[in-house]
Amino acid sequence: MTPVLEADGLYRFFHHGDDEVVALAGVSLRVESGEFVAVLGPSGSGKSTLLACLGGLDEPDGGTVTVQSTKLTRRSERDRARVRAEFIGVLFQSSNLIEHLSVEANVELARGLGRRRDRDRAVVDVVDELGIGHRRHSLPSELSGGEAARAAVAVACANAPAVLLADEPTGEVDSATARTVVALLRSRADSGAGVVVVTHSDVIARVADSVVHLRDGKVIA
Numbered sequence: 001m002t003p004v005l006e007a008d009g010l011y012r013f014f015h016h017g018d019d020e021v022v023a024l025a026g027v028s029l030r031v032e033s034g035e036f037v038a039v040l041g042p043s044g045s046g047k048s049t050l051l052a053c054l055g056g057l058d059e060p061d062g063g064t065v066t067v068q069s070t071k072l073t074r075r076s077e078r079d080r081a082r083v084r085a086e087f088i089g090v091l092f093q094s095s096n097l098i099e100h101l102s103v104e105a106n107v108e109l110a111r112g113l114g115r116r117r118d119r120d121r122a123v124v125d126v127v128d129e130l131g132i133g134h135r136r137h138s139l140p141s142e143l144s145g146g147e148a149a150r151a152a153v154a155v156a157c158a159n160a161p162a163v164l165l166a167d168e169p170t171g172e173v174d175s176a177t178a179r180t181v182v183a184l185l186r187s188r189a190d191s192g193a194g195v196v197v198v199t200h201s202d203v204i205a206r207v208a209d210s211v212v213h214l215r216d217g218k219v220i221a
Helices: 047-053 077-089 103-113 119-129 147-155 173-191 203-205
Strands: 005-016 019-030 036-040 062-067 088-091 163-167 194-199 212-216 218-220
Touching: 005 047, 019 062, 019 194, 019 218, 036 047, 036 173, 036 203, 047 163, 047 194, 062 194, 077 088, 088 147, 103 119, 103 173, 119 147, 147 173, 163 173, 173 203, 194 203, 203 218
Parallel strands: 036 194, 036 212, 088 163, 163 194
Antiparallel strands: 005 019, 005 062, 212 218
């Protein structure tokens, strides 16, 4: 079976003056459709760098990333953005909602980036599915913590992505909202998406299908 997301031998280096920091050192990862993968590791282990490379937000110095049989690496930033809009949803720790747009407009914008022609109907579907249909015209500042979490997931899932990436999605929310986010991510995997979450949370690790541990930019057993 062809994976929805595959990383092969990723390397990423950063330079600070005369010093070279190895953020990723030969990391490989394979994610199947419907699989929930948690990536755990201490701060500075390379988790966020890995996620950025998987989503085409950063270009690795070595190795390749393939999503839905489409090579993401060694392409222009514009091409990576196109592939990301079509196949990948990203959920950031600090939320991915634009504050001056309603929930509906945030989702519409995300779908427009993916060039979906069924946008209007799909906006209704995704917000209703996540239980915030009654808040579709609200601004992010008018939402409760749990509603904002659902709205952020709605934006990340606006194009029914084959791959959903989340960066510490429970790091800045209360425990009730954290449980909501975890349940939503689990439901996306159960619906067939490949889900990758970088986290410090043992709660997320417990609901994941597999756990990858990173330390000093390397996968450890």
